[in-house]
Amino acid sequence: MLTDRATQQAVRPEDDPLADLEWQEPEAPAERLSWLRLGFLFLLVAGLGAGGTVAVLHLRDTAGPTAKSWAVPYVDVTLTPTFEFQDPEANPANDVALAFVVADPKDNCAPSWGGAYSPDEAAASLELDRRISQLRAAGGSIMLSVGGLTNTELAVACTDQAKLTDAYRTLVERYDISTLDLDIEGTATADVASLQRRALALKTLQAEREAAGKPLTVWLTLPVAPQGLTVDGLGAVRTTLEGGVKLRGVNVMTMDFGSAPGSNPDMLALSTQALQATHKQLTDLYLRLGVQLTSPQVWSRIGATPMIGQNDxxxxxxxxxxxxxxxxxxxENGLGRVSMWSLNRDAPCRGTFANVVVHSNTCSGVPQEPLAFSAVFAGLPGGAVGTSGRESVAIPDQAPTVDDPATSPYPVWRLTAQYVSGYKIVWHGVVYEAKWANQGVDPSAAGDGSNPTPWSVIGPVGPAEKAPKPTPTVTDVTEAWNPNDMYVRGDRVMFEGLPYQSRWSNKGDAPSTEYPIGPDEPWQPLFTVPGEPVTN
Incomplete structure (x- = not known):
């Protein structure tokens, strides 16, 4: 998705002196900002920064306890010219996400910055370690982003589980980070083997860091459409959770929606639509996995990353x-995180490009003041990386909820039952509805692109709900079923207080009380059960 950050291969400045000529250079800032980040935020509150931030800060005071959004913009570390993220005059953000760590092209299990610098080389050539220290000394923090569209993410390239875990451990320990961002794009979202390797490595590291008193927070960054996460993207989340990772949240890339040429799409509307859809998907996914979250809890586990200015x-x-x-x-919604791609681009392009599409890694391609996007998002009220007051979510190890037919509001799902479209059932404390006729498909199981799940999540079973009460459709049946009688087609009997009609000749076959009653049962129910679709 992030093609403008990914199509340019990371290169050393000394290897490519003409690297910048392909792109429009950003203008120098019109005025220098205060050296102190606190001073910058004071200007925002006073209304001297970019318009709109005052309104956001006002919402912080009135939106309630869920309004803990924090800003953590991305910085393309290897892009030329080097972006001085540690300098408050160039970067008003307190926290940054440094991108991208990928597999070394010469060693699949060794981490590198953009495939061009080992960690030691980045320290020497880019002064990366020193600049991180400077940011931290000023009260800032970093999040490390691993992956991206271009180059190969470590878990995809490295098939040796122990070496993969060591590679992630090297990053966590060298940069002493509390938050890892796994940017999974392209074919990697459907690479189940790499997803499982990654999950096992992260689970191991989280356990190690927890034992050392330095918990490790994990975010997944994934492509999104206005309809929500792709099937593969949602599967990546599920595989990560089922792999034992305590996932802090899912950050969706609200960009590159594929709008038709000349359509002039409303990017804010498309972005919020995608976020609403993701909220529903994650609510359903956690329910399927046995975790019931409130709406604010789900929002706090969602992040948004727009591509500022001109998209791909x-x-x-x-x-x-x-x-x-x-x-x-x-x-307003208590979104857990807002990022942007990228700080490198938060400047107007030079020249007159008002009516020209400008794709650049170093300027936005839209009318703006220098650092205008940063000014808006810097006003978000959340704390530093990993300290926004929200806990990661782990899937419980205990057995799933045991459904009690005496208290479930709809029939409990059965492996052998035949379900029609619209039929509602209960499974592991969650209500589901059949999207189409099916049999033998676990409602809590994951679907995929070639074999989607036939069940949609309705919501959890409430504590006061009771067993379904069937409603007879006839009132003239009085004869009780007798196991010694021979019945022919059309005979009607009462069994456990409900009427049935014989489908064919039978003797000794008791009418079924397991709902739904299938067409292969000898007795047809003359009653309806809550959960059955209404038919005309």
């Missing part, structure tokens, strides 16, 4: 006004 899709432009709208949406 020519028709799509995310403006400063869109950024203000997203910031307000984040605070």
């Amino acid at each position: 899709v020519d028709a799509e432009r995310f403006t400063v006004a869109d950024a203000r709208g997203l910031a307000e949406f984040a605070v």
Whole structure:
């Protein structure tokens, strides 16, 4: 998805002196900002920064306890010219996500920055370690982003589980990070083997860091459409959770929606639509896995990352006004995280490009003041990386909820039952509805692109709900069923207080009380059961 950050291969400045000529250079800032980050935020609160931030800060005071959104913009570490993320004059953000760590092209199990620098080389050539220390000394923090669209993520390239775990451990320990961001894109979202390797490595590291008193927070960053996460993306989340990772949240890339040329899409509307859809998907997924979260809890586990300015899709432009709208949406809903791609691009392009599509890694391609997007998102009220007051979610190890037919509001799912479209059932404390006729498909199981699940999640079973009470459709049946009688087609009997009609000749076959009663049972029910679809 993030093609403008990924199509340019990371190169050393000394190897490619003409690297910048392909792109439009950003203008120098019109005025220098205060050296102190606190001073910068004071300017925002006073209304001297970019428009719209004051409104966002006001919402912080009135939106309630769930309004804990925090800003952590991405920085393309290997891009030329080097972005001085540690300098408050160039970066008003307190926290940054440094991107991207990938597999070394010469050693699949060794981490590298953009495939061009080993960690030691990045320290020497880019002064990366020193700049991180400077940011931290000023009260800032870093999140490390691993993956991306270009190059190969470590778990995809490295098939040796022990070496993969060592590679992640090297990153966590060298940079002393509390938060890892796994950016999974392209074919990697459907690579189940790499997803499982990654999950096992992260589970191991989380256990180690927890034991050492330095918990490790994990985010997944995934592509999204207005309809929500892709089937593969949702599967990646599920595989990660089922692999034992305590997942802090899912950050969706609200960009590159594929709008038609000349369509002038509303990027804010598409982004919020995608976030709402993701909220529903994650609510359902956690329910399927035995975790019931409230709506605010789910929102706190969702992040949004727009591509500021011109997107890779020519028709799509995310403006400063869109950024203000997203910031307000984040605070109103308690969105856990807002990032942007990228700080390197938060500047106007040089020249007159008002009516020209400009794709650049070093400027936004839309009208803006320098650092205008950063100014908007810097006003978000959340704390530093990993300290926003929300806990990671782990899937419980205990056995799933045992459903009691005496208290379940709909029939309990059965492996052998035949379900029609619209039929509602209960399974492991959750209500599901059949999207189409099916048999033998576990409602809590994951679907995929070639074999989607036939069950949609309705919601959890409430504590006061009771067993379904069948409603007879006839009132003239009085004869009780007798196991010694021979019945022919059309005979009617009462069994356990409910009427039935014989489908064919039978003797000794008791009417079924397991719902739904299938067409292969000798007795047809003359009653309806809650959960059955209404038919005309």
